[in-house]
Amino acid sequence: MSISIKVNGKQHHVTAAADTPLLYVLRNDLQLNGAKFGCGEAQCGACTVMVGNDATRSCVFPVGAVGAKQVTTVEGLGHGEQRLHALQKAFLAEQAAQCGYCSSGMLMAAKALLDRIPDPDPATIRRELAGQKCRCGVHNRIVRAIQRAAVELRA
Missing domain, CATH: 3.10.20.30 (Beta-grasp domain)
Known part of the structure; x- marks a missing residue:
């Protein structure tokens, strides 16, 4: 079909x-x-x-x-250095990816989160992204990256 x-x-x-x-x-x-x-x-x-x-x-x-x-x-979301989305820039700046397998899913879940809650605190980010699995252990970097992106998107 x-x-x-x-x-x-x-x-x-x-x-x-x-x-x-x-x-x-x-x-x-x-x-x-x-x-x-x-x-x-x-x-x-x-x-x-x-x-x-x-x-x-x-x-x-x-x-x-x-x-x-x-x-x-x-x-x-964006590609190329000049067209990266604020989340992509923040993930790079915070080194929020190691193997990168979860990164696209994390980015998309984070986008949905920031579209709903423009200024989430760390506990909200952790709760909202609890279903996104990352085996590399960069969870704290991911939280910082989302907070960084939130600031840029609100500016």
Whole structure:
């Protein structure tokens, strides 16, 4: 079946079953590889993207459920030194990534958080990102990066 979805501001038409996970369409059909396959069960957050205004685990979200909502991946936040999103700049400045596998999911979950709560305290950040798993142990750097980005976005 032909499905039309808007990803990172561009309309795409893909051939997929409506129950195909959005992650597979992003990675296999659109070659957007920022969102990662981690667990396949919506438990780790490596596949997190924005669907509309919501941070969404794309490994279990059916592409047919996207409808008219905009999908934003980490590639849609910004790229190139001049066009990085405040979160991406802050993650770089705070060295908030080691292996980088969780980074795109963390960035997208953090974007959803800052869109809802522009000035979160560390406890709120930790609570809101508790479902995003990072095995490298850079959690404190991630919290600092989100706080740094929040300041820049409010300025």
